[in-house]
Amino acid sequence: MLQVAFIRENKETVIKGLEKRNLSNANELVSKTIAADEDRRAIQTELDAVLAESNKLSKDIGMLFKSGERQKAELLKEKTVQLKEQSKVLTDNLQNKANELQELLYIIPNIPNKIVPNGKGEDDNLTVFEEGEIPTLHEGALPHWELAKKYDIIDFELGNKITGAGFPVYKGKGARLQRALINYFLDKNTAAGYDEVQVPHLVNEASGIATGQLPDKEGQMYHDAQDNLFLIPTAEVPVTNIFRDVILKEDEFPICKTAYTPCFRREAGSYGAHVRGLNRLHQFDKVEIVRVEHPSKSYEALDGMAEHVKGILQELKMPYRILRLCGGDLGFTASLTYDFELFSTAQDRWLEVSSVSNFENFQANRLKLRFKNSNGKSELAHTLNGSSLALPRVLAGLLENCQTPEGIKIPEVLVPYCGFDIIN
RNA sequence: GGAGAAUUGGCAGAGUGGUCGAAUGCGGCAGUCUUGAAAACUGUUGAGGGUCACACCUCCGGGGGUUCGAAUCCCUCAUUCUCCGCCA
Structure with missing residues (x-):
């Protein structure tokens, strides 16, 4: 606001x-x-x-x-x-x-930063960085949903039975790989100075309003009417709300938090071939980073967060690119957003695995998140967040890009976390 | 889920209808003293709206009510604590 x-x-x-x-x-x-x-x-x-x-x-x-x-x-x-x-x-x-x-x-949405490109939609986003080699897949390479079936590591039908579409069951090495990724991401984040927190997965109305999901986007969240609570669509909501109604001291900056949570999204109206497999789910795991910054430092912080996410994708040796979102594609609360897309070779398409944004004081205004400036006056702080990273699409890219005739070769950094180096 | 008690400024804690935005203590900040620090002393110290600045207005867990007047009385919701029940 x-x-x-x-x-x-x-x-x-x-x-x-x-x-x-x-x-x-x-x-x-x-x-x-x-x-x-x-x-x-x-x-x-x-x-x-x-x-x-x-x-x-x-x-x-x-x-x-x-x-x-x-x-x-x-x-x-x-x-x-x-x-x-x-x-x-x-x-x-x-x-x-x-x-x-x-x-x-x-x-009224947030005001885009000066460097946000003009444009109507995703085609107008600006590619600002691209790195990593797109692997040449062997004859008979498969998309991740086929691989999931072949190696019996993700069961979509079972999820359909238990809950419905978009709630897959991860099995065996698939479950282990997912957990390995979560731990790896959290370790990378804490090593970079992000303080790990575990937060509620349901939030009240006030929290939803403070981070901007409510009142207008309630259709995107699962709602428990009996207690008027919402399942979180992202850890951003509970983590940022730690700072609701808080007045910080200037020397408390920077505040860096990281959290792993499942995320729940109704994704109303988005069905079709492009949501196949892990591409778009109603429940998925994500590790998030959140920062609260002094207004004069928030863009520096945004760059730092982007560099951090870059580092992770580099270690995973995944081909990816970074987009600066255009005005038409920018989220409601953001001033500037960088999307990270990983190339999914078997699907021959880019998958968004992270979105890193500076909200300037837009969220802080709703949160009433302030700090005492050097004149002793209350001033709104800046908030930022980013995914580091969203699990399913990383998993999708990993399965597809790392497939060999022998099986799926686990990236080196993940081997200690997995306890195995191949899925076959 | 049932019964009872509580919720006041950064913290502790007074205040049960009138000049209370709120005693007192601690903490914070500034000053005096000191070579420096501590101690002591003095002053200051919540948030928001409004104004050039004042004035003025709002806020004592949230919401509603009674009253000329509410931190104080009533209703309601939330949270915390104690006891009972249930339970990972």
């Missing part, structure tokens, strides 16, 4: 930013917001004056009662009736206006 004061003072910048996201009604949206804010403040001022008057009268009444001047007190009491009426009306107006403003603020 953008700060109202920021919108008020940077109207043109905000409109331009929203237009970069191809919002057709940017001007209207911003103008409405500024108008609502003005109205809200006008009503607030009016209400404050009435309340001040009413507070003063109440104090006087108290004094009169104390000094035994009942009659005078009763007279004053009558005067308060009218003020009460007024304040009630004004409070209602204020509430309505505040709600109207809040709703507008909720639907």
Whole structure:
């Protein structure tokens, strides 16, 4: 959520930013917001004056009662009736206006960074880096879902029976490989200074609002209506919410957290051939990194996170590329995002395995995550997060890229974690 | 799941209807003293809105109510603790 004061003072910048996201009604949206804010403040001022008057009268009444001047007190009491009426009306107006403003603020996405390329969708993303050799597969190489079946390491049908589509069962070496990847990622992250946390997999409404999943994207989350809790779509939600309503000291920066969690996504409306196998699931594992930074350091931190993810993909010896997302493809809360895509050779396509973003103070504003700056004033912090990494697609790429006629050769760094070097 | 108690500023803890945004202690910050530090002393020290700055307004777990007036009374929800039940 953008700060109202920021919108008020940077109207043109905000409109331009929203237009970069191809919002057709940017001007209207911003103008409405500024108008609502003005109205809200006008009503607030009016209400404050009435309340001040009413507070003063109440104090006087108290004094009169104390000094035994009942009659005078009763007279004053009558005067308060009218003020009460007024304040009630004004409070209602204020509430309505505040709600109207809040709703507008909720639907305004973050302003893209200057270097975000223009564009409508994924075709307009900018490839900023590419590395790794695409392996030449042997005759009869298979896509990962066939390999999963061949070696009996992932059972999609069994998942269908137990739960439904998109909930695979990992078996034997498949399960072990998955666990190895999780441990490997966590170890890499902690070695880089990220503090490991284990967090709840269900979150309340306030948490969902603070990180921006609610109120508008609730259809993407599984919801337990009985307790009004949501299954997390990413560890970003519980981990970032550690810092909700927190005021940090400046010397606490940088804050670096990592967490492994399963992620649950309804993925409503995305079915078809491209979601086959592990490409898109309702439940998947992910290791996440989250940072809270001083505003002046957040882009440096973003680069650091990207370098870190790069390091992992290099060690796995996977062919990958890094994209800078264009305005049209940028997530609601992000100012700048780098997507990491791993090449899945047997499918001949790129798979997104990580997304690293700087949210600047957009999330912090909803979180009320602040720090005391050098002037002793409260200022919003910057939040960032990234995947390091999303498991299923790494697994998919690994199975496909590392397949040989003898079996699937486990990348060297993973062997100590797996306890085997080939799946056959 | 049942019964009872509690929830106050960074922490501890007073405050049961009127001048309480809230005593006191600790902690933090600044100053005096000191070569420096400690101790002692003095001052200061919550958040948000609003204003050029003041004034002023809101917030004592969340929400609602009673009252001219609520941290204080009532309702409700959440959380914590104790006892009982159940349980990995």
